[in-house]
Amino acid sequence: MPKLGMEPLRRDALETATIAEIGAAGTLDVTVSAIARRAGVSSALAHHYFGGKDQIFASAMRRILRDFGAEVRAALRAADTPQARAEALIEASFAASCFAPGTIRAWMTLYAQAPVNPAMQRLLRLYQRRLRSNLTHALRPLTPQPEAAAQMLGALIDGLYLRAALGEDPGAKDVALTALHRWTTP
Amino acid sequence: MPKLGMEPLRRDALETATIAEIGAAGTLDVTVSAIARRAGVSSALAHHYFGGKDQIFASAMRRILRDFGAEVRAALRAADTPQARAEALIEASFAASCFAPGTIRAWMTLYAQAPVNPAMQRLLRLYQRRLRSNLTHALRPLTPQPEAAAQMLGALIDGLYLRAALGEDPGAKDVALTALHRWTTP
Amino acid sequence: MPKLGMEPLRRDALETATIAEIGAAGTLDVTVSAIARRAGVSSALAHHYFGGKDQIFASAMRRILRDFGAEVRAALRAADTPQARAEALIEASFAASCFAPGTIRAWMTLYAQAPVNPAMQRLLRLYQRRLRSNLTHALRPLTPQPEAAAQMLGALIDGLYLRAALGEDPGAKDVALTALHRWTTP
Amino acid sequence: MPKLGMEPLRRDALETATIAEIGAAGTLDVTVSAIARRAGVSSALAHHYFGGKDQIFASAMRRILRDFGAEVRAALRAADTPQARAEALIEASFAASCFAPGTIRAWMTLYAQAPVNPAMQRLLRLYQRRLRSNLTHALRPLTPQPEAAAQMLGALIDGLYLRAALGEDPGAKDVALTALHRWTTP
DNA sequence: AATGAATGAGGATTCATTCAT
DNA sequence: GATGAATGAATCCTCATTCAT
Numbered sequence: 162m163p164k165l166g167m168e169p170l171r172r173d174a175l176e177t178a179t180i181a182e183i184g185a186a187g188t189l190d191v192t193v194s195a196i197a198r199r200a201g202v203s204s205a206l207a208h209h210y211f212g213g214k215d216q217i218f219a220s221a222m223r224r225i226l227r228d229f230g231a232e233v234r235a236a237l238r239a240a241d242t243p244q245a246r247a248e249a250l251i252e253a254s255f256a257a258s259c260f261a262p263g264t265i266r267a268w269m270t271l272y273a274q275a276p277v278n279p280a281m282q283r284l285l286r287l288y289q290r291r292l293r294s295n296l297t298h299a300l301r302p303l304t305p306q307p308e309a310a311a312q313m314l315g316a317l318i319d320g321l322y323l324r325a326a327l328g329e330d331p332g333a334k335d336v337a338l339t340a341l342h343r344w345t346t347p
Numbered sequence: 348m349p350k351l352g353m354e355p356l357r358r359d360a361l362e363t364a365t366i367a368e369i370g371a372a373g374t375l376d377v378t379v380s381a382i383a384r385r386a387g388v389s390s391a392l393a394h395h396y397f398g399g400k401d402q403i404f405a406s407a408m409r410r411i412l413r414d415f416g417a418e419v420r421a422a423l424r425a426a427d428t429p430q431a432r433a434e435a436l437i438e439a440s441f442a443a444s445c446f447a448p449g450t451i452r453a454w455m456t457l458y459a460q461a462p463v464n465p466a467m468q469r470l471l472r473l474y475q476r477r478l479r480s481n482l483t484h485a486l487r488p489l490t491p492q493p494e495a496a497a498q499m500l501g502a503l504i505d506g507l508y509l510r511a512a513l514g515e516d517p518g519a520k521d522v523a524l525t526a527l528h529r530w531t532t533p
Numbered sequence: 534m535p536k537l538g539m540e541p542l543r544r545d546a547l548e549t550a551t552i553a554e555i556g557a558a559g560t561l562d563v564t565v566s567a568i569a570r571r572a573g574v575s576s577a578l579a580h581h582y583f584g585g586k587d588q589i590f591a592s593a594m595r596r597i598l599r600d601f602g603a604e605v606r607a608a609l610r611a612a613d614t615p616q617a618r619a620e621a622l623i624e625a626s627f628a629a630s631c632f633a634p635g636t637i638r639a640w641m642t643l644y645a646q647a648p649v650n651p652a653m654q655r656l657l658r659l660y661q662r663r664l665r666s667n668l669t670h671a672l673r674p675l676t677p678q679p680e681a682a683a684q685m686l687g688a689l690i691d692g693l694y695l696r697a698a699l700g701e702d703p704g705a706k707d708v709a710l711t712a713l714h715r716w717t718t719p
Numbered sequence: 720m721p722k723l724g725m726e727p728l729r730r731d732a733l734e735t736a737t738i739a740e741i742g743a744a745g746t747l748d749v750t751v752s753a754i755a756r757r758a759g760v761s762s763a764l765a766h767h768y769f770g771g772k773d774q775i776f777a778s779a780m781r782r783i784l785r786d787f788g789a790e791v792r793a794a795l796r797a798a799d800t801p802q803a804r805a806e807a808l809i810e811a812s813f814a815a816s817c818f819a820p821g822t823i824r825a826w827m828t829l830y831a832q833a834p835v836n837p838a839m840q841r842l843l844r845l846y847q848r849r850l851r852s853n854l855t856h857a858l859r860p861l862t863p864q865p866e867a868a869a870q871m872l873g874a875l876i877d878g879l880y881l882r883a884a885l886g887e888d889p890g891a892k893d894v895a896l897t898a899l900h901r902w903t904t905p
Numbered sequence: 906a907a908t909g910a911a912t913g914a915g916g917a918t919t920c921a922t923t924c925a926t
Numbered sequence: 927g928a929t930g931a932a933t934g935a936a937t938c939c940t941c942a943t944t945c946a947t
């Protein structure tokens with residue numbers, strides 16, 4: 162019997178390494194070799210398990226989206242008023258697990274590749290649709306224009322991420338929360 | 348007979364071509380050769396005038412910022428109330444000249460390269476400082492928290508650009524204007 | 534409970550898979566993994582039994598030669614005149630078992646590798662010597678220049694194989710038989 | 720003014736080097752780097768001028784076909800009887816320029832790649848069609864079955880090439896000529 | 906007996922950049 | 927002023943092969 166069950170471990174390690182490498186490099190131009198080195202394996206193994214560079218990236222992004230989704234569900238579970246639900250969605254976006262340097266820059270990769278990479282585009286649309294739907298639903302009892310508010314908050318969160326990728330604006334979460342309050346309280 | 352005064356023409360053509368190529372490719376990965384081809388010159392000439400790829404990009408971005416500045420000044424000149432001035436700043440961001448596909452994607456390049464390219468970082472900070480200062484000044488008579496409002500609107504505009512780079516959200520300008528009104532009207 | 538006597542079965546399956554894979558791929562560039570996959574085993578096992586890629590090929594070719602030899606002997610047994618013996622040798626070359634797509638392309642591999650692979654060269658020479666000797670012997674009563682006729686027919690058969698590898702010339706056998714008749718009937 | 724007119728020289732040198740390298744290596748697995756090294760340039764330049772490995776090969780084969788065509792035309796010009804024309808076609812196939820070691824092995828490359836490379840397949844069909852047509856035409860006055868004779872001679876020539884690729888059968892030309900005479904003289 | 910895991914070596918390809926003219 | 931020529935360095939990817947279990 163050979164050493165078994167390494168595949169999920171390696172995939173996991175490589176996804177983690179991808180995000181970390183993007184965060185450390187500061188660039189979107191990370192190489193497969195650098196990712197593999199960080200994961201402690203050869204670049205050949207990365208190709209073996211994922212098939213190619215694009216799929217490594219896609220897999221890393223899928224994981225980020227999964228983590229974000231988990232964060233959202235956890236936050237919503239603890240919220241029992243419409244106001245609390247809307248705040249929970251924002252809190253989730255800026256939770257530690259989602260707001261790590263590597264994660265933020267990975268988002269930029271997603272945006273940068275979406276126009277030319279259908280798989281990335283699909284992931285991005287999925288995220289945007291879900292966030293918008295969640296926000297709209299939470300905001301419905303709080304404002305007569307829930308759609309507009311959701312659209313604004315979604316774009317605002319993206320913009321705050323963009324700026325966070327540069328290491329600035331430490332109070333990103335508060336900006337978003339304030340915008341929410343300004344909109345919902347007359 | 349050497350043609351004199353070609354330098355400004357060539358530089359201009361190459362900057363234009365850079366932005367157009369970024370827009371057409373949809374990627375940030377445009378090659379110097381592609382840019383030069385689009386400008387109708389050899390890639391060697393592009394290096395001759397600019398020194399290197401990074402400087403070609405920086406020059407193109409400087410031009411975009413210059414155009415944006417002109418747009419802002421023109422908009423402010425026509426505005427005579429605080430409200431109109433704040434709106435003018437937003438209008439400028441979404442003016443046709445600034446909201447062209449290539450221009451929008453060039454902004455993404457700026458954000459993507461800023462973390463590793465000091466020249467780009469300088470340009471980006473310059474833009475952000477100016478916009479924030481302009482917004483804060485215009486908003487001061489309209490709200491007790493002009494800094495917070497300016498920070499929010501700046502990030503919102505960036506987020507709307509990000510989404511516009513994907514070809515969606517045609518009503519970007521209205522989203523920003525609505526956010527402004529929501530914030531300033533009690 | 535280790536399964537006993539698997540070795541001959543596996544070797545056989547891998548040789549068959551090699552020929553089939555060459556036929557299916559259309560190229561000489563078949564990978565050990567593809568062969569092993571087709572045989573339903575791991576590529577490591579292929580190495581375990583054969584030692585290396587070259588030896589897998591050599592083994593597959595040895596089997597083809599063995600099959601061809603069997604075909605020849607069977608055909609010769611049924612032939613009782615010199616004319617019939619010569620025809621039998623040609624018929625054997627184009628018998629279904631030898632003229633299958635994979636087999637034909639495997640011959641090309643043999644020819645392609647012979648210049649750099651001594652084992653392949655040995656196999657090829659063996660085949661050519663046998664065919665020539667068989668043909669010469671059969672043709673001796675039929676023509677005053679049996680050697681020349683044998684040399685010609687051997688090369689002709691090879692050429693017809695080469696063309697058959699491209700999927701053309703369905704009447705290959707008849708071409709060879711006609712050549713034989715033209716040569717032997719005054 | 721830059722150094723001009725190098726392109727045709729380089730293309731020529733690279734085509735020559737391709738054939739020479741195939742001949743020297745004895746394999747079909749020659750690398751672009753090896754070809755470029757032999758031509759005295761970098762592998763990047765080879766890609767620059769040809770676009771890719773396949774096109775380097777295709778170009779080299781086109782040249783071989785061109786040379787063969789020239790040889791055929793020259794030989795036919797000097798032939799004034801049907802018999803002489805048929806012989807001329809065979810002589811051309813085995814002329815020094817066509818029967819060089821590299822050239823012969825390049826033919827094998829052509830045959831090996833044809834099943835999976837449409838460009839190669841086109842070239843090969845072109846050659847076969849021309850040779851067949853030339854042979855048929857020359858043989859028409861000499862035999863009641865010119866098509867069959869042409870088909871046979873074409874395949875025979877291919878088979879003799881195949882064997883010549885192994886460095887054997889020095890008398891290839893005579894074998895083909897004898898086959899021709901045997902067929903045409905009753 | 907058999908295999909999943911893992912890698913090193915090598916190959917095609919791209920591209921920014923330099924230089925002679 | 928301008929460019930064709932040329933390359934080194936880097937990157938993705940493939941594959942035969944080895945090894946521990």
